[in-house]
Amino acid sequence: MKTRVLGNSGIEVSEIGLGCMGMSHAYGPVSDRKEMVDLIKKSLELGCNFFDTAVVYGLENEKFIGCALSQNRSQAVIATKFGIVGQKIVDGQPVNILDSKPESIRKQVEASLKRLNTDYIDLYYQHRVDSNVEPEVVAQVMDDLICEEKIRSWGLSNPPLDYLIKAHEVCPVSALENQYSLLWREPEKEVFDLCKKLNIAFIAYSPLGNGFLTTKYSKDYNYPEGDFRNFMSRFKHDVMDVNEKVLDLVRYYASLKEVTPAQIVLAWELAQRQFIIPIPGTRKIHRLEENIASSDVVFTNKELREFNDALSQIDVDESFF
Numbered sequence: 001m002k003t004r005v006l007g008n009s010g011i012e013v014s015e016i017g018l019g020c021m022g023m024s025h026a027y028g029p030v031s032d033r034k035e036m037v038d039l040i041k042k043s044l045e046l047g048c049n050f051f052d053t054a055v056v057y058g059l060e061n062e063k064f065i066g067c068a069l070s071q072n073r074s075q076a077v078i079a080t081k082f083g084i085v086g087q088k089i090v091d092g093q094p095v096n097i098l099d100s101k102p103e104s105i106r107k108q109v110e111a112s113l114k115r116l117n118t119d120y121i122d123l124y125y126q127h128r129v130d131s132n133v134e135p136e137v138v139a140q141v142m143d144d145l146i147c148e149e150k151i152r153s154w155g156l157s158n159p160p161l162d163y164l165i166k167a168h169e170v171c172p173v174s175a176l177e178n179q180y181s182l183l184w185r186e187p188e189k190e191v192f193d194l195c196k197k198l199n200i201a202f203i204a205y206s207p208l209g210n211g212f213l214t215t216k217y218s219k220d221y222n223y224p225e226g227d228f229r230n231f232m233s234r235f236k237h238d239v240m241d242v243n244e245k246v247l248d249l250v251r252y253y254a255s256l257k258e259v260t261p262a263q264i265v266l267a268w269e270l271a272q273r274q275f276i277i278p279i280p281g282t283r284k285i286h287r288l289e290e291n292i293a294s295s296d297v298v299f300t301n302k303e304l305r306e307f308n309d310a311l312s313q314i315d316v317d318e319s320f321f
Contacts, residue, residue: 001014001015001016001046001047001048001292001295002014002015002295003015004201004274004275004276004277005201005275006077006122006123006153006174006175006201006277007153007172007173007174007175007195007198007199007200007201007275008172008174008198008199008200009123009152009153009174009175011077011122011123011152011153011174012077013049013050013077013277014047014048014049014050014292014295015270015277015295016048016050016266016270016277016278016279016280016291016292016294016295017048017050017051017052017079017203017277017278017279018040018043018048018050018051018052018279018280018281018282018288019052019205019279019280019281020036020040020051020052020053020057020061020064020065020281021052021053021054021057021061021205021281022281022282022283023036023057023060023061023064023281023283024057024058024060024061024064025056025057025058025061026057026227026228027224027226027227027228027229027283028223028224028225028226028227029224029226030058030060031064031283033060033063033064033067035283036064036068036283037064037067037068038068038285039282039283039284039285039288040064040065040068040069041068041069041072042285042288043288043292044068044069044072044075044076046288046289046292047292048288048292049075049076049077050076050077050079050277050279051065051069051076051077051078051079052079052080052177052203052205052279053065053078053079053080053081053116054080054081054084054125054127055080055081055082055084055085055108055111055112055127056081056084056087056096056127059115062080062112062115062116063115063116065078065116066115066116066117066118067117069117069118070117073118076122077122077123078116078118078121078122078123079121079122079123079124079125079155079175079203080112080116080121080123080124080125081124081125081126081127081157082100082105082108082109082112082124082125082126082127083098083099083100083105083108083125083126083127083128083129083130084096084097084098084127084128085097085098085099085104085108096128098128098129098130098131098132099130100126100129100130100132100133100138101130101132101133102137102140102141105138105141105145106141109121109124109145109150109151113150119150120149120150120151120152121150121151121152122151122152122153123151123152123153123154123155123174123175124142124145124151124153124154124155125154125155125156125157125175125177126138126154126155126156126157126159127157128157128158129156129158129159129160129163134166135163135164135166135167135170136166136167136169136170138167139154139166139167139168139169139170139171139173140170140171142154142171143170143171146171153174153175154171154173154174155173155174155175155176155177155200155201155203156173156175156176156177157176157177157178158177158178159176161190161191161194164176164194165194165198168198168200172198173198173200174200174201175200175201175202175203176191176195176200176201176202176203177202177203177204177205178191178202178203178204178205179204179205179206179320180202180204180205180206180207180269180276180278181204181206181207181208181209181213181265181269182209182213182246182250182265182268182311182316183209183212183213183234183243183246183316183318184206184209184318184320185316185318186318187202188272192273195273195275196273196275200275201275201276201277202273202275202276202277203277203279204269204276204277204278204279205279207265207266207269207278207279207280208262208265208266208280209234209265210229210232210234210235211229212234212235212240212243212247213246213247213250213261213262213265214260214261214262214265215247215250215251215261217229217235219237219240219241223235231321232320232321233319233320233321234319234320236319239317239319242315242316242317243316243317245314245315246311246314246316247261249307249310249311249314250264250265253303253307257297259293259294259297260290262280262287262290262291262294263290263291263293263294263297264297265294266278266280266291266294266297267294267297267298267299268299268304268307270294270295271298271299271304
């Protein structure tokens with residue numbers, strides 16, 4: 001597995017990471033602990049050493065990682081998050097409860113350290129911006145935690161860019177985590193240029209479009225109870241019809257290079273910028289192996305140019321929620 005660097009932190013990670021959200025959140029029932037521990041251990045054996053979790057994914061999620069990596073902690077790079085301390089229902093919809101006050105952050109980091117069974121976190125994200133706390137205040141807490149060796153680096157997830165810039169001036173931000181895929185290319189407009197300028201890694205969640213880009217899911221697919229794809233705009237029939245042309249392009253290149261559609265999608269993403277690190281999620285070892293093998297799929301300059309030219313001719317529906 002080739003590696004990439006988490007921005008200005010100097011921390012090396014596998015160029016494809018493992019997003020752990022789906023093990024206990026958003027995709028149906030919580031997974032069996034032993035199965036997920038085995039999967040995380042297998043990931044490390046295969047060369048994928050970058051693991052992404054968060055408190056809001058359920059307390060079990062961090063525990064999966066803590067249990068799996070207890071004997072190999074130094075070989076792994078763990079990213080977790082602070083800032084979302086709960087959820088409430090408003091008009092029938094879940095709404096995040098945010099708290100990034102310094103005293104709250106300190107409580108959150110200690111709780112995560114305990115669940116992760118470690119004495120340091122490699123990458124600590126602010127999961128969502130708390131409008132009641134200035135970016136400079138949050139960044140100063142991160143600087144203090146780095147000095148105390150409780151975290152090695154920090155990042156931001158889906159922040160306004162002016163917030164990121166202000167925070168970065170106080171304590172350098174090492175990673176920015178946003179959605180990015182063939183179905184959601186918004187970061188190409190401004191975010192990538194800023195990442196390059198400030199030497200910040202871009203961690204891409206949902207690189208497979210919540211599974212849509214694997215070509216596995218038809219309009220008649222029955223998702224399990226508790227799977228948020230039952231309600232996502234991305235999986236509504238009319239949106240899927242529009243985006244079928246993207247799948248046709250993926251299938252063509254998968255056939256051309258004799259690999260799977262998922263491998264083409266991840267290889268395309270890796271080829272876009274050297275600072276992009278996709279973190280596809282899975283609960284299945286054979287899918288884990290498939291995703292990790294994407295690191296070996298290489299586009300020539302000509303293939304990449306032709307792929308992107310073809311993609312630019314497709315009217316993609318970027319509906320998400």
